Amino acid sequence: MISHAVDQVSTFAKDIDVLILLICGLVGFWFFVAEGVLFFLVFKYRAKEGGKAAYIDGTDPKHTRFISWPHRLILLCDVVIVVAAVRVWVEVKQTMPTPDQTVRVVSQQWSWSFQHPGPDNKLDTADDIKTLDELHVVAGQTVQFELVSQDVIHSFSVPVFRLKQDAIPGRVIKGWFKTTQTGSYDIQCAEICGIGHGAMVGTIVIEQPERYAEWVAGHAPVAALATPAPK
Amino acid sequence: MRNRLEGVWQFAAVALLLGAVACEGPSDPMVRGAARYDQCAPCHGAKGEGKPALAAPPIGGLPRWYVEAQLDKFRIGARGAHLEDSAGLRMRTMALTLPAEREVQVVAHYVSSLPHAASAPSVSGGDSTRGKAAYAACASCHGVDGAGNPQLNAPPIAGQADWYVATQLANFKRGIRGAKPGDATGATMKAMAVGLDEQQIKDLAAWVASMPRG
Structure with missing residues (x-):
């Protein structure tokens, strides 16, 4: 349902959408029940000629069951939501699958820049490819990112991945995603970070392995290519 | 009937045009520029005096052509797109928030109308006497008095x-x-x-900053 509005391009995007719909469904159901009962009672017990208010002290189970039973059912719904949410949380945030590639995502006012591992697929070597605005990854691969901030708090948000991770100055925060299809998608900052926050955008380009290899070959530092890394 | 329909269409067309003109906002470039400058003021200051703590230089009184040229460069990534230029990266993003070339022109017009603000010296170790000697190389474009030369795309730098x-x-x-x-x-x-070596850069900065802006 949500995927009609925003594509699902990571392996966990669907799990998060299901969770959002579950929460919307359960909370929405109780919202409409509660509002319905409220307006029904307001209407039923509206001021009438000769009507007299009854004094109810709230101790008679006959009266309290209208609160206690919905209360128990809602608690049950809470348990369902918590269990479902924790399962997704553990999958997305607490588990780190073995990555095919590691990239560094650098946030600063008000730009995204990226450090790709280059031909040797190792970060922090001479052949790393640094880019502004554009992150290139291979479709179907698991990508681990190291998120850093140069100045203030930012948030790395890729809506099609249903991924959002704060970047904190002084910390290296690791996370992952596994892409499911090719294409170019938006990266945005999801934490107010100054006057240019709204324009702090980037693009993630997800490519087939051959296209990615071509891009790497075309962008790797010339000096690094000329002298192959020692084995 | 047909004539009446035509009349309705004409009325609608005129109304649409008037509406479009109204959406454009005020036509006075100074008013438009001042409104646009609200985005610049948090860093460059309300009067364009600059804020060194934010690496935002004084820009008040810079010629319109220079401000336009720099904004255009920021917008196309010819300036401020280097990963080590954090201040430039900020300016690039802000320049990109200008929706159209016309907005570049009005904000440049407004910036050029602001007064030039003198800045207190903040770089230590610069010798303006040595800087004056080294400045000979700069004078051919920026002028002996640092007033700049639009024909050579050289901005005024005196008092920067x-x-x-x-x-x-x-x-x-x-x-x-x-x-x-x-x-x-x-x-x-x-x-x-x-x-230039590091010392020459400091010397030149000291001399350029000490020259009075004409």
Whole structure:
């Protein structure tokens, strides 16, 4: 349902959408029940000629069951939501699958820049490819990112991945995603970070392995290519 | 009937045009520029006096052509797109928030109308006497008095904040500025700055900052 509005391009995007719909469904159901009962009672017990208010002290189970039973059912719904949410949380945030590639995502006012591992697929070597605005990854691969901030708090948000991770100055925060299809998608900052926050955008380009290899070959530092890394 | 329909269409067309004109906002470029400048003021100051703590230089009184040219460079990534230029990266994003070329012109017009603000010296170790001697190389474009020369795309630099002059010279020298396609004038400056050492940059900054803006 949500995927009609925003594509699902990571392996966990669907799990998060299901969770959002579950929460919307359960909370929405109780919202409409509660509002319905409220307006029904307001209407039923509206001021009438000769009507007299009854004094109810709230101790008679006959009266309290209208609160206690919905209360128990809602608690049950809470348990369902918590269990479902924790399962997704553990999958997305607490588990780190073995990555095919590691990239560094650098946030600063008000730009995204990226450090790709280059031909040797190792970060922090001479052949790393640094880019502004554009992150290139291979479709179907698991990508681990190291998120850093140069100045203030930012948030790395890729809506099609249903991924959002704060970047904190002084910390290296690791996370992952596994892409499911090719294409170019938006990266945005999801934490107010100054006057240019709204324009702090980037693009993630997800490519087939051959296209990615071509891009790497075309962008790797010339000096690094000329002298192959020692084995 | 047909005539009446035509009348309705004409009325609708005129109304639409009037509506479009109304959506454009005020037509006075100074008013439009002042409104646009609200986005610039948090860093460059309400009067364009600059804020060194934010690496935002004084821009008040810079000529319109220069402000326009720099905004255009920021917008196409010819300036401020180097990963080590954090201040430039900020300015690039802000320049990109201007929705159209016309907005570049009105904000440049407004900036040029602001007064030039003198900056207190902040770079230590610069010798303006030595800087004056080294400035001979700059004078052919920027003028003996630092007033600039629009024919050579050389902006006025007299009285510019010393920290900004030093930072930009270092950026030109290191290829952080003036090395991107689309920045031909920057490339000229890069060639001029590449031979400067750290001390010469400080000396030049001290001299340039000490020259009175005409």
